[in-house]
Amino acid sequence: MKLGIISDTHDRLESLAKAIEIFKKEKVEMIVHCGDWVSPFTIEFFDKYCQKVGLKVPVRSLIGNNKGDLERLFERNGKLLNPIQFSSKATMELNIQGKKIVAYHGDDKNILLSLITSKLYDVVLTGHTHHPRNEMIGKTLIINPGTTCFAAKSQIIPEASITIYESEKQKLKFIAFT
Numbered sequence: 673m674k675l676g677i678i679s680d681t682h683d684r685l686e687s688l689a690k691a692i693e694i695f696k697k698e699k700v701e702m703i704v705h706c707g708d709w710v711s712p713f714t715i716e717f718f719d720k721y722c723q724k725v726g727l728k729v730p731v732r733s734l735i736g737n738n739k740g741d742l743e744r745l746f747e748r749n750g751k752l753l754n755p756i757q758f759s760s761k762a763t764m765e766l767n768i769q770g771k772k773i774v775a776y777h778g779d780d781k782n783i784l785l786s787l788i789t790s791k792l793y794d795v796v797l798t799g800h801t802h803h804p805r806n807e808m809i810g811k812t813l814i815i816n817p818g819t820t821c822f823a824a825k826s827q828i829i830p831e832a833s834i835t836i837y838e839s840e841k842q843k844l845k846f847i848a849f850t
Contacts, residue, residue, distance in 0.1 A: 673768045676700035676729075677835040679777075679799025680708045682738065682821035685717050687832045690849055691820050692718070696727040698836050698845075703729055704766070705756070706799030706817070707736020707777035712744040719752040731756045734764055736799065737779040763787070769839045771795055778816070788812055795837070804833050804846050815844065 676695035681688050695703060709715055722728065733756050735742070749755050759775075762783070766773040771794040778784050778800035788796050788809050795813045798805070802824035805816035818833030831848040838844075 673702060673839050674698065674700045675768070675837045675839065676703040677706065677797055677815060677817045677837055678703065678820060679706035679817050680736070680802050680819035680821055681705070681710075681714060682708055682819070682823070683711045683714050684821045684832075685714065687820040687822065687849070688714065688718060689721050690832070691834045692721050692727060693725060694834060694847055694849070695729075695836075696725045698847075700727075700836065701729055702768075703731045704764075704775055704797055705731065705733035706775055706797055707734035708738045708799065709733070709736070709745070710738050710740040712741055712748045715745060715752065715756060716748055718756075719754055723753060728754055732764060732766065732775070733758050734762070734775055734777050734799075735759075736777040771839045773797060773839075788814055795839075802829070804835070804848075806844055806846065813842070813844070817846070818848075 764775045773795040774793045775797040778798035802819035804818040807814045817835035820832040833848045836845040
């Protein structure tokens with residue numbers, strides 16, 4: 673399965689649109705958002721833009737540590753044509769083509785390290801740092817797609833990034849854009 677992985681969108685609609693276009697072009701079969709959508713209007717924009725470009729795939733997501741207005745976020749999510757499946761916990765487990773995958777936003781380094789070193793998962797998806805990560809620790813692949821908000825560590829950064837992960841081939845592709 674081809675996963676489109678995104679994180680830390682922080683209401684940057686123009687770069688979210690670009691990410692959606694890339695996911696469409698790459699023919700992703702599912703999108704995983706590792707958290708920090710922030711505002712309810714962002715998920716509405718996401719849904720409408722996916723419709724506009726003809727991308728209708730399941731979307732799984734974490735909340736992250738920038739929770740925004742959760743009540744309105746969930747209320748609006750229920751009205752979307754393709755509602756996002758939000759995890760009710762800090763983590764979200766997926767089993768895709770025999771690969772055990774866990775997503776965790778990454779705001780608690782100890783929890784993230786425990787997930788990575790637990791030997792329970794083939795892949796750990798994370799966000800929070802706004803920096804791309806592609807690292808093998810033991811038999812666990814750690815993926816952080818970076819951010820689409822053009823900021824990291826309170827500084828403007830020149831590129832946004834997302835990741836495409838092909839579970840069957842264990843192939844990873846980072847895509848940066850301006």
